Amino acid sequence: MNNCIFCKIANKEIPADVVGEDVEFLVFKDINPKAPIHLIIIPKVHLGPVSALGGENKNLLGGLILKAKEAAANIGVSDSGYRLVFNVGRDAGMEIEHLHLHLLAGKPLPF
Ligand code: 5GP
């Protein structure tokens, strides 16, 4: 999709600190981290936020969550814990329309 920052990161048109990649998903560090560890997990194809998805997307959504679990294991926070967040819409402060999952970890997180 034109002008989507996360599509550009997925296509390697703009740089990001990538920590994991497979055919379907990319995992990279958030540019403005809100916790000691803050990763973003995206599908490489452009999909809208959770509010725009339907049953046809359920396999990809499941894969996205499992990719976050794998990233958590790779960075060694499976036991200490982590938070997975989908921001959806204005009141959640969503900035980027490309579907993405936040992984926050590295300290006890305030709710
Ligand atoms: P949202 O509020 O849409 O759920 O979160 C978007 C996240 O993407 C924010 O935490 C923001 O810091 C991060 N972000 C925005 N632009 C870039 C970028 O160009 N590179 C990286 N690595 N992260 C970005």
Ligand code: ZN
């Ligand atoms: Zn996109």
